[in-house]
Amino acid sequence: xxxxxxxxxxxxxxxxxxxxxxxxxxxxxxxxxxxxxxxxxxxxxxxxxxxxxxxxxxxxxxxxxxxxxxxxxxxxxxxxxxxxxxxxxxxxxxxxxxxxxxxxxxxxxxxxxxxxxxxxxxxxxxxxxxxxxxxxxxxxxxxxxxxxxxxxxxxxxxxxxxxxxxxxxxxxxxxxxxxxxxxxxxxxxxxxxxxxxxxxxxxxxxxxxxxxxxxxxxxxxxxxxxxxxxxxxxxxxxxxxxxxxxxxxxxxxxxxxxxxxxxxxxxxxxxxxxxxxxxxxxxxxxxxxxxxxxxxxxxxxxxxxxxxxxxxxxxxxxx
Ligand code: NAD
Ligand code: AKB
Numbered sequence: 001x002x003x004x005x006x007x008x009x010x011x012x013x014x015x016x017x018x019x020x021x022x023x024x025x026x027x028x029x030x031x032x033x034x035x036x037x038x039x040x041x042x043x044x045x046x047x048x049x050x051x052x053x054x055x056x057x058x059x060x061x062x063x064x065x066x067x068x069x070x071x072x073x074x075x076x077x078x079x080x081x082x083x084x085x086x087x088x089x090x091x092x093x094x095x096x097x098x099x100x101x102x103x104x105x106x107x108x109x110x111x112x113x114x115x116x117x118x119x120x121x122x123x124x125x126x127x128x129x130x131x132x133x134x135x136x137x138x139x140x141x142x143x144x145x146x147x148x149x150x151x152x153x154x155x156x157x158x159x160x161x162x163x164x165x166x167x168x169x170x171x172x173x174x175x176x177x178x179x180x181x182x183x184x185x186x187x188x189x190x191x192x193x194x195x196x197x198x199x200x201x202x203x204x205x206x207x208x209x210x211x212x213x214x215x216x217x218x219x220x221x222x223x224x225x226x227x228x229x230x231x232x233x234x235x236x237x238x239x240x241x242x243x244x245x246x247x248x249x250x251x252x253x254x255x256x257x258x259x260x261x262x263x264x265x266x267x268x269x270x271x272x273x274x275x276x277x278x279x280x281x282x283x284x285x286x287x288x289x290x291x292x293x294x295x296x297x298x299x300x301x302x303x304x305x306x307x308x309x310x311x312x313x314x315x316x317x318x319x
Pocket of ligand 2: 077078079116117118141168169170171180181182183184
């Protein structure tokens with residue numbers, strides 16, 4: 001690596017874990033965390049209060065820390081963007097242009113920008129959704145991610161920008177809380193289960209969606225960024241797949257460990273978003289091009305979530 005790494009949106013669900021993993025690999029001082037919000041957990045290493053909408057501030061931070069790689073995680077997620085469509089579009093697109101334009105000038109050498117399964121829509125084949133297929137997203141978030149993918153490919157083809165991207169499914173981890181997504185129920189459910197509280201799910205019981213354990217997502221992110229340039233054949237964004245399950249399936253798995261766990265269903269506006277997304281994803285291209293391989297199935301994910309949240313609970317309550 002020529003310079004240092006900048007993670008933008010580092011206080012969010014993915015950033016919290018990505019910063020930790022990158023610092024373990026490259027050293028605390030080589031990874032600069034940045035956000036408009038304070039970190040969710042105490043982190044060792046530099047932090048910048050950076051608003052990604054301000055391109056001059058971004059340039060200053062990049063110059064100050066001699067940044068060569070950027071992970072751009074700041075965005076408004078699906079459910080929140082439906083409430084604030086113009087703001088969501090503006091944040092998701094302006095942040096990307098600010099980073100891509102610095103990379104185009106040659107200041108930044110490599111960019112990671114995440115896309116999402118939200119790029120797909122109701123006309124997309126829902127099972128084993130291929131890399132190349134019909135994409136007619138119906139949410140502001142999905143439209144911004146699809147446009148973002150097109151711009152990433154454009155900047156690569158036209159200006160040689162080394163930008164790499166993954167279409168993350170819904171991500172589940174115990175170290176941080178999610179922020180405004182449609183798949184957030186799959187994190188919230190564990191927090192209720194571990195404290196023996198009933199859980200009211202905002203999606204219906206048989207709504208199956210593509211999901212992934214956070215450590216698999218972090219592994220995919222670091223692997224695609226570490227891959228040789230020649231291995232990255234898709235410059236829009238790669239499908240990656242972990243596990244697919246419905247609220248009913250995950251609650252049954254939780255009940256194996258906590259038999260008294262109680263779930264009820266009260267679908268809200270997020271149901272419509274979930275109904276427009278695929279149930280499962282085909283990730284042959286990611287497997288073939290840069291060796292993607294997930295490690296967590298539903299059983300392993302549930303046991304990791306419950307064990308780790310239990311440890312946190314015990315520590316918090318000094319038990
Ligand atoms: P998050 O909402 O948890 O975190 C986003 C972070 O960006 C927040 O800490 C927020 O404070 C920060 N932010 C917002 N506006 C900012 C600004 N103007 N300047 C700097 N920081 C700003 O989101 P996440 O779940 O960590 O997602 C990160 C990325 O991954 C997003 O692009 C999201 O679309 C994508 N993604 C996430 C998931 C998932 O399940 N978490 C799935 C698919 C794609
Ligand atoms: C959301 O639900 O908005 C995200 C995503 C799948 O992009 N988790």
